[in-house]
């Protein structure tokens with residue numbers, strides 16, 4: 001048992017699957033962003049406690065026309081080729097499934113819109 005002090009936590013770290021020796025962190029883990037505040041993970045958040053950091057990076061880019069910008073044109077592409085007519089669902093999910101629910105719908109559009117507005 002470590003001595004009490006700065007930087008020690010006593011909560012369940014909520015590993016993904018301890019019985020399978022999977023020590024990656026669950027999304028609710030208290031270890032996320034609880035490490036050294038002056039160190040950073042590859043996803044640019046404060047470093048996590050433990051060997052495997054929890055990536056908080058959004059996997060979906062929202063850049064559906066692949067021009068390097070996220071703007072209203074991407075929403076047009078999403079609506080035209082992912083909602084009105086599904087050309088390639090996998091491509092649509094890769095670029096536009098912002099809430100990771102395996103479908104592309106108006107909720108994802110709202111997330112992109114909010115992102116554009118907040119930039």
Ligand SMILES: [Ca+2]
Pocket residue numbers: 032033041045046047048053054
């Ligand atoms: Ca982190």
Ligand SMILES: [Ca+2]
Pocket residue numbers: 062063064065066067068069070071073074
């Ligand atoms: Ca774009």
Ligand SMILES: [Ca+2]
Pocket residue numbers: 096097098099100101102103104105107108
């Ligand atoms: Ca979605």
